[in-house]
Amino acid sequence: MPEITRETLPDGTLRLAGGRATFAYRRLRPGALLVTISGIDEGQFGTATLDEIRMEMLRHRPVELFIDTAAAIAVTGSVPQEWTQFFALNREHLTRVSVLVGNKAIELTVAIAQHLSQTGNLIQIYSDAELFAARVAAAASHR
Template identity: 60%
Template sequence: MEINLTKSIATDGSTVLESGNGTFCFLRLTPGALLVTISGNDQGQFGSAALDEIRLEILRHGKLELLIDAEQAELVTVEVSQEWTRFFAMTRQQLTRVSVLTGSKLINLTVAIAQHLSQTGNLIQIYTDRSLFDVALAKASTAQVIKNARA
């Protein structure tokens, strides 16, 4: 598949990748905590760009808490799901927690399969309730701020 994407920086400082009917937005909450918002479809048109953005954060900070808001995600191909599964399996030592908000049964099932096949145990937490995900988001931001203040 040909990769045709645009990368830009939004006014809030987030990095935005757009391609076809899909968008990834990466916002560093604090050093070591990254929010990824996914909308639309990922049929492989991003290549490795989305996972590369996460890998860069891991390189910058060593350990990373990853929060993924996939409530507006509509479709992900089997190949893309397999890439995410490999990514989680390979980086589980660098990821302190992965919280994923899903908005559809299809995306929920896709993440659950990736969770199982990556053999990461309880590393990945799946949320279907926005308010519970927002609590995890607030905890991630607060915990990192407190941790950084003590360092």
């Protein structure tokens, strides 16, 4: 298992890094969280990646979640199932999940999680980075 590092950046962003992947968590406002994922998530983080979202849900419910996977290459192992289960179990604590995808493999993985989590229209998939950025900006400015 690779070593996992956890650091808080000067702008308040929390960054988890391990193996060939990084996760960055930035609170846009209370109840709105941007998660930026890059690299290959092979399950090396255990529950840490979802625990950060759970912590935001404990502080501020419901949460609007933005997940930028444009720099993600792949997810392997049980990771897709863990995310699917997370969405299914936490549906009532999430207002919307907007996911920016950067490749077909990630898009397919997210679409499968969207379907199997049985959360209806909770998860919205974006391939247009500008539209996704506009949604993030709108959420950040909404008070």
